[in-house]
Amino acid sequence: MKDKKPVSKKLIMLPLILGISSFCTFALYFYSANHAPYTYTDIILVGPILSFIGVIVSIITRRSRKLYPTLWTSGLIVCLFSFVICVLIIILLIAIMAATFNGNWL
Numbered sequence: 765m766k767d768k769k770p771v772s773k774k775l776i777m778l779p780l781i782l783g784i785s786s787f788c789t790f791a792l793y794f795y796s797a798n799h800a801p802y803t804y805t806d807i808i809l810v811g812p813i814l815s816f817i818g819v820i821v822s823i824i825t826r827r828s829r830k831l832y833p834t835l836w837t838s839g840l841i842v843c844l845f846s847f848v849i850c851v852l853i854i855i856l857l858i859a860i861m862a863a864t865f866n867g868n869w870l
Contacts, residue, residue: 771825771827771828771831773832773835775821775825776825776828776829776831776832776835776836776839777835777839778818778821778839779818779819779821779822779825779836779839779840779842779843780818780835780838780839780842780843781818782814782815782817782818782821782839782843783814783815783818783839783842783843783845783846784842785814786810786811786812786814786815786818786843786846786847786850787811787842787846789807789808789810789811789814790808790811790846790849790850790853792804792807793805793807793808793811793853808850808853808854808857809854811846811847811850812847812850812851812854814846815843815844815846815847815850816843816847818839818840818842818843819840819843819844819847821839822836822839822840822843
């Protein structure tokens with residue numbers, strides 16, 4: 765078997781960057797949800813997508829985690845954490861909308 769070429773540091777940094785950008789979209793959502801124009805509330809859908817892509821990249825680059833273990837682990841943890849947070853917020857929003865439309869208030 766051929767030895768694979770090691771993955772570059774830029775590709776290993778990608779999950780960390782995507783996880784941090786997911787947190788930024790989460791913060792932008794909360795800012796927009798609490799201020800009058802409410803123009804950026806749909807950005808909550810971008811957060812889980814960025815986090816999921818980061819998790820996929822982490823899985824793809826798992827063979828090279830021995831080169832940069834801290835960078836790889838932190839990228840995976842940030843992406844998983846932001847994915848869980850964003851999905852829980854979306855589930856909460858769906859539950860509130862369902863309760864509102866059914867006439868049952870929380």
